[in-house]
Amino acid sequence: AQSVTQPDIHITVSEGASLELRCNYSYGATPYLFWYVQSPGQGLQLLLKYFSGDTLVQGIKGFEAEFKRSQSSFNLRKPSVHWSDAAEYFCAVAGATNKLIFGTGTLLAVQP
């Protein structure tokens, strides 16, 4: 079955510290992978996506993610977190039909 697992429900980091949010997926074919961010009461904003090619992808707001096929992972990273990064982050997978399957999300809190 197709699924996405985000093992960390809630993460707290200090402002300026590095961040890594984990995402593991299960998908029978070549997946298309996404990270979205959601601020409270808002819709989803695309941070970055992986379709093919270079396995390290750069996104907006200084985020990057690395696709590791052998580990079925697509972890999101940022070298230095800002207070404005506090939000909920969703990893998603899709196939050729473009039906997105989301994880349950990771809520990021940033300490001053």
Add this chain to the structure above:
Amino acid sequence: DAGVTQSPTHLIKTRGQQVTLRCSPKSGHDTVSWYQQALGQGPQFIFQYYEEEERQRGNFPDRFSGHQFPNYSSELNVNALLLGDSALYLCASSMNLGSETQYFGPGTRLLVL
């Protein structure tokens, strides 16, 4: 360039009632997908419309139905509302039905009492 827009932003209904939510896709997009996001959960795929037809459907009952108009805008209808239908309903648009990036609207928050 306007992004994806949804209306209304908030809605309160009672059990058994019917509701219609509306979505206008991003300019140039012809495919609309609907998602339900319950509190504390990730979005769940409801269905997808392209060329005015439902192309895919998630695991939702027939009480959930939709429509796409010639201008690519879309409606989501939910009949016989249940308390469990309370959620944020998100519309996403993309191009050509294929594996293109989906852009999300701000959502409609539905509360069923």
